[in-house]
Amino acid sequence: MSGGKQSLPSSPMCPLRRCLFCLAFLTLISFTCFSLKSPYFPPFLAYSSASSSSIPRAQVSSEKLGGAEPSLEEKPEAEERLSDIYHSPQVFGLNYAEMETKFKVYIYSDGDPNTFYHTPRKLTGKYASEGYFFQNIRESGFLTDDPDQAHLFFIPISCHKMRGKGTSYENMTIIVQNYVESLIAKYPYWNRTLGADHFFVTCHDVGVRATEGLPLLVKNSIRVVCSPSYDVGFIPHKDVALPQVLQPFALPAGGNDxxxxxxxxxxxxxxxxxxxxxxxxxxxxxxxxxxxxxxxxxxxxxxxxxxxxxxxxxxxxxxxxxxxxxxxxxxxxxxxxxxxxxxxxxxxxxxxxxxxxxxxxxxxxxxxxxxxxxxxxxxxxxxxxxxxxxxxxxxxQWNSPPIKYDAFHMVMYDLWLRHHVIKY
Missing domain, CATH: 3.40.50.2000 (Glycogen Phosphorylase B;)
Incomplete structure (x- = not known):
């Protein structure tokens, strides 16, 4: 009995020590396995090294993973293509795929298609981007006939087309103001967000000035413009910079030259x-x-x-x-x-x-x-x-019909990002 009493003080500590030892051992094993085999660890290393280190991406993977991860040449082409030119390659890839399947835009059908609305006067010249967008959106799968299913509403008024018909700046301002006010009076959609889920597209700087007669259009709606400077009231987190592309290009694209x-x-x-x-x-x-x-x-x-x-x-x-x-x-x-x-x-x-x-x-x-x-x-x-x-x-590059990742789809992607901040 005396021997049993002497052993009692030490007996509760043994299981505790064994548990701590086992926990430490399992943690070490788990960390080692994660480092060697985890499919999430190598891409993180690769993207970090691409931006902050001179070590090639394949070399980092090989050295860190003992050859378990595929080399640079064996990695999917899309992953390598996205790794160099985007802020967040993986996020862009996932969001772009979601945009292609879900994004819906409603176009107001009101207005005179023979004058200032719908497709601008031409798809050539330095303001062709405006015309291409008008044409591309009708060729795309983003349109919906049901405004209740739309994420954004497109106001299809072309100041470039107005300018081509000789409309003065003063008359443009009146036309834009009257047209948008008629949409506000006829439909309930503008009033839900005061126009925050509406957008218009203009490449010519006159188009930016022509909207000044309706302050809410400038302040609230998304402006897709070729003049994205702050002296024209451009708001980076709300508006979208439209690339000004002079098409058709006279000569083929330059490459490895x-x-x-x-x-x-x-x-x-x-x-x-x-x-x-x-x-x-x-x-x-x-x-x-x-x-x-x-x-x-x-x-x-x-x-x-x-x-x-x-x-x-x-x-x-x-x-x-x-x-x-x-x-x-x-x-x-x-x-x-x-x-x-x-x-x-x-x-x-x-x-x-x-x-x-x-x-x-x-x-x-x-x-x-x-x-x-x-x-x-x-x-x-x-x-x-x-x-x-x-x-x-x-x-x-603008195309007709539009193709994946071209200028039209990149503009639509920017619009897709903007719509996420609009709540109603």
Whole structure:
């Protein structure tokens, strides 16, 4: 009995020690298995290393996982394509797929289709993006005839078409105001959100001004515009930057052709803004930067302006009368890295695309150091920018009918993101 009494104080501790030991051992085993086999760990490593480390993605996976994870060449093509140019590749892929299957838009049928409503006057020229969107949305699967099933409502009024018919700015403002007020009076949908689930599309800057007669349209509705600068009241979290694309392109897209790009920088255009005047004055006679105070004269040769993009590393894109310019989409199409030289420009698809992966973003004051800034970019960084530039070309191309990931679908994706913040 005395021996039993001596052993009692130590007996409760034994099971506790055994439990703690087993718990520690199981934790170690679980952590090891997770690190070696988990399907979620490698992508996180890969995306982190792509943005913050110089170690190649495949090398990280191999070293960390002992060869258990597929190499870079074995990974799905879509995953690798999305990994370089988007802020959140996986989120974009999932949200885009959801948009394609669920997003529905209702178009008001009111208005005169022979004058100012529906498809604009043409699908060519520097304001073609507006016309393409009007045509594409009718060719797409996003439309619904049931307004109660719609996520957003499209106000189909084309200021570009009005301008083509010679309508004055003053009359445009009155027409837009009367048209929207008639929709408000006839339908209950605007009043549910004061227009927050409505949107209109305009590429010409006159279209932005023509809506000023109805403050609620500017303040509440989603404006899809080619002039996304803050001096026209652009609200980044609400409005959408419409890419200004000059189509059809005169020449094929540029690709893996960096060896042919011997000119450091190129710009040719009109001095219709302060930054363009300074650009021409400072660099017009430089030997490394090809800067012209006008478009290249067609009399000198056919398509010389477009061909110059093929032989240049960096194409300068200063803002004109507005911050937007079709030159940005031209640069992307022809494989010339765009140099955005503008203040307060909310670039198209900026909340989706990581522009710093395929463009050089500068402030206007950087124009005086422009040559040195471009020369200081390492060659390997230039190659990376060019590779990524080729990957984003599909996002700055309009098609009829529209195709997956093109400019139309990217605009619709931005609208899909905006609709999530609208509650009623």
């Amino acid at each position: 960096v060896k042919n790009r011997t000119t450091l920088g190129f710009w040719a255009g009109h001095r219709n803004s302060k930054i363009r005047v300074i650009l021409a004055q400072v660099w017009e006679n430089d030997t490394d930067l090809y800067i012209l105070n006008n478009r290249i004269n067609r009399a000198i040769g056919n398509l010389l302006y477009q061909k110059k993009f093929y032989g240049t590393k960096f194409c300068i894109c200063p803002g004109g009368s507005q911050v937007n310019s079709a030159r940005i989409a031209d640069s992307i199409h022809y494989g010339c890295i765009p140099v955005i030289l503008s203040n307060y420009y909310d670039l198209p698809f900026n909340d989706v695309l990581d522009w710093k992966k395929f463009a050089v973003i500068l402030k206007e004051n950087d124009v005086y150091q422009l040559k040195q800034i471009l020369k200081d970019i390492p060659y390997q960084q230039f190659l990376a920018l060019h590779r990524n530039l080729v990957k984003v070309q599909k996002h700055f």
